[in-house]
Amino acid sequence: MAYFLQKNAREYVVLEKEGTAGAFFATQPVHRKLLSINKKYNYFTEEEFNWRHDWNSLLSDDPEMRFTRYTDELFPHADDIYRYFQDFSAHFGLNVRYNSAVTHISRNQDGEFLVATGQGDHYRCKVLLMGLGATQPMVPEEIEGIEHATGYEDQELDLELYKNKRVGILGGGNSAFETADYLSGVACYVHILANSPVKMAWDTHYAGHVRAINNNIFDMYQLKSMHAVLNPRLKKIEKLPDGVLQISHEYDYPEASPPGTLKLTREYDYIIRCTGWKYGVPSMFDAEIAPVMCEKGKYPAMTSSWESESTPDVYFIGAAMAGNDRQAATSFIHGFRYNIRTLSKVLEQKYEKSPYPSTQASPFKLDPFLDWMYTRFSTSAALFQLFGHLCDTVVISDDLQSVTRYEELPVQYARENLVNDDSHVLLFTLEFGFKKFGESSITFFGPSDPTDPSCAAFLHPVIRYYRGDEMQEFHFADSLLARWDRPHSSGGAVM
Secondary structure, three states: OHHHHHHOOOOOOEEOOOOOOOHHHHOOOOOOEOOOOEOOOOOOOOHHHHHOOEOOOOOOOOOOOOHHHOOOOOOOEHHHHHHHHHHHHHHHOOOEEOOOOEEEEEEOOOOOEEEEEOOOOEEEEOOEEEOOOOOEEOOOOOOEOHHHOEEHHHOOOOHHHHOOOEEEEEOOOHHHHHHHHHHOOOOOEEEEEOOOOOOEHHHHOOOOOEOHHHOHHHHHHHOOOOOEEEOOEEEEEEEOOOOOEEEEEEEEEOOOOOOEEEEEEEEEOEEEEOOOEEOOOHHHEOHHHOOOEEOOOOEEOEOOOOEEOOOOOEEEOHHHHHHHOOOOOOOOHHHHHHHHHHHHHHHHHHHHOOOOOOEEEOOOOHHHHHHHHHHHHHHOHHHHHOOOOEEEEEEEOOOOOOEEEEEEEEHHHHHHHOOOOOOEEEEEEEEOOHHHOOOOHHHOOOOOOOOOHHHOOOOEEEEEEEEOOEEEEEEOOOOOOOOOOOOHHHOOOOO
16 A cells, blocks of 8 residues: 555655564464465456466556566465565655554544554554554453463474374364364374364365464374364363363254254364454543444445445555455455555545546447456456456446446445436456355366356356346356457367
């Protein structure tokens, strides 16, 4: 966001509590392997297409500032992205005040925010952008004795400590499986204790669910190696006199005769809490302007333009934007970078009276329009990564003589602001269709029925037509390479 504000010649300052850019990645993830792919070789030459497979770079107009120049590793080391963020900030001369921890935010009678730091500095601003990242761990306080568990962020990495030890891991996401994978070669057994069924990224297409690179523990569980993935209802952790940690947990059997609950205990030498992060610190604010949080305080409650629902002129950027999108890639750099670019344009429109960028054509000509449409579907990285969340929007006049195109708007924002009774409005997205079939997506090994686009399961274009309350939708066939070129033979419209 600092890059876009600077590009637009806006007055801004970034207050960073640590001494360097990207300081989170100096220590996280603790096992130092990123899940964001760095796929450099993709056959097609369009720069925009290749952004689809570069999950780490920040957006800019300078091709030299691409993360792909930092490493050839498909899953990079976290040190590389930490170095990249520092270089990016320095290269563009971004206005960042380091070692400036914000301690208090209030609002004066003129509507300006007053921001105080622990260093004694004070700032005033009309618009507040909260890019805090992961601010504190999610701690399941409902578990009695949870304080006996070690946090993911604090775990010891010396494998000697875990030799022949019993390890329980709370959580069912990538941090839990990453930790289990790290310990599985030395611990006598590692048990992942998930509070809900584990979701696999290959099934959900959400990069935040468990990735194949972390799921070796499933193999070892099913191949009888003593390691396991379990789904108990954990009630209590008790530290016994000898230092061993004993858990009390339950399993329900509603189909048993009679139905009942099995109550068990199990002992571990170490219990590691890997239950995710929160993405906001409402306690920074005066109580009357504190942003409302949702999902047990994990995400802020936001409008379709990422503005706080409860505190006007406060916007959330970065991973916190995932509060509006738990389906696509918003939790990650390769997703939220496009949300941030869109938000920068929304802010220009709202606060600087600079209209959201659009392309207009009058009279409307079909062939150039189709060229644009197929090119966007075949190359756009934003629509590709934020499938079903960002859309290109086309507004056609009532007499069908003129057309206005807007790119990369949140779907809900487009519905709220552009759909009307006087125009024909088209929303263009890329979406998966697996959920229509009730089967695991990993069981699909070929193209969907090419004679029936409604059967498309893999990623494919969707066009929705709106006129007031009326809505119709059309699905294209899916494509293995996510290309729908004109002519189709140049890219491959189907698998």
